[in-house]
Amino acid sequence: MTSSATHPTAPETTGPAAGPVALAQRLIRFETVNPPGAERACVLWIRDLLDAAGLETRLLSLDPERPNLIARLPGRGLAEPLLLHAHVDVVPVAGQHWTRPPFAADVVDGELWGRGAVDMKGHLAMMLAALLRLAGTGTPPAGDVILAVVPDEEAGSGTGARFLVERHPELFEGVRHAIGEDGGAELALGRRLRLHPVVVAEKRACWVRATVRGEPGHGSRAAGPGGAAHKLLRLLTAIDGGGLGTVMTPVVDRMLAELSAVLPDPYARHLAAFRADPDDAAALAVFEEGDARYLRSLVQHTVNATVVHGGTATNVLPARIDVDLDGRLLPGDFGREDFLARLRERAGCEMDLEVLVEGEQMPEPRLDGFYDRLAGILRAKDPQGVPFPMVTTASTDARVFPRLGIRCFGWFPMRHALDRSYRGRLHCPDERISVEALEFGADCFHELLAGHG
CATH class of the missing domain: 3.40.630.10 (Zn peptidases)
Known part of the structure; x- marks a missing residue:
């Protein structure tokens, strides 16, 4: 029409x-x-x-x-x-x-x-x-x-x-x-500056169903390490931190560099320390918990357990347990096979993995003249504000x-x-x-x- x-x-x-x-x-x-x-x-x-x-x-x-x-x-x-x-x-x-x-x-x-x-x-x-x-x-x-x-x-x-x-x-x-x-996309970072994020890249979804299997049996007897529930515990413990190991991508590195250059201390110093070593747990201690979680999410493929299915009765050891995992891959040239391999390695237990949803892979972000135009308008309209490139989870x-x-x-x-x-x-x-x-x-x-x- x-x-x-x-x-x-x-x-x-x-x-x-x-x-x-x-x-x-x-x-x-x-x-x-x-x-x-x-x-x-x-x-x-x-x-x-x-x-x-x-x-x-x-x-x-x-x-x-x-x-x-x-x-x-x-x-x-x-x-x-x-x-x-x-x-x-x-x-x-x-x-x-x-x-x-x-x-x-x-x-x-x-x-x-x-x-x-x-x-x-x-x-x-x-x-x-x-x-x-x-x-x-x-x-x-x-x-x-x-x-x-x-x-x-x-x-x-x-x-x-x-x-x-x-x-x-x-x-x-x-x-x-x-x-x-x-x-x-939002970061407070001490609330000392008005920040204007310009999102230049997104993490993409890789939702997975993990299936662990074990010998069924009577619920009154102690279950061994081969039980489905024990394997589930190993998987959940392995991903309890929310990620699969740190990876500093170029776009996140630039984002952290620009922010640490304009923030007042101690925030600038701590953000620079995080940029230098994303595994340094103390580097984000000065920030609000929401900011710390967001920043940690930008330097790793994240994975969180969201839905669990399994069992048939309270007194029966399950033969199978399914757990749905919300995985989010970093922007760039990261494929689902790499994500699944990291997940298996981290869990350290036998399991079947089925990809439920895989988001589109976006190209490597390019901060060209168009980005400069967006940032320039923000600077002109709000001279006290700070535009910066951001990745959203x-x-x-x-x-x-x-x-x-x-x-x-x-x-x-x-x-x-x-x-x-x-x-x-x-x-x-x-x-x-x-x-x-x-x-x-x-x-x-x-x-x-x-x-x-």
């Missing part, structure tokens, strides 16, 4: 209604919890908004209730197209205690509350506000700006980004750089687009008080974002798009 006409009932595209806060509020009020997703009403609302502003729009669907929107603001043909991509599905709120209704989108004390405020409807609102502002000037950017609004990022991207890349790669012809979410739709030769960056520009944490609120109850952060981000995106090329 293609549309470029102005709809009589289309939302306003100028004035306060086109500002990032109002846009984010409207987006949050669409309950697009995945599963099931049901993103259609939200996507159509965005389509009408962009149609009214004169952008070219197109809907493409694997599931009619979960359409993808491709919108294009034509440029002057002086630069390659730039892709912005955002998902409108959100994770469930069931079982969480919220202080305020999660889909009311209340603004209280300068903060916008609601599921998706951070992940990633607030982020999308920044993009939309910048696009509408640029379209309203009547001055085309140097190159086309493409916005892909997709479903299903929270559950594998099958009807969203992966569908577009596999079925409609022609939509992204000529695109070399893309901007999407940052996967909740989560995976996003950015893992899909590199198949088409597109280099993806997670850029979520936010300015906030040093004692406030917003990225860390994604998927959590009371998810919220400050009004100031939304307006700052929209200004940064407008600066990027207006100067595109």
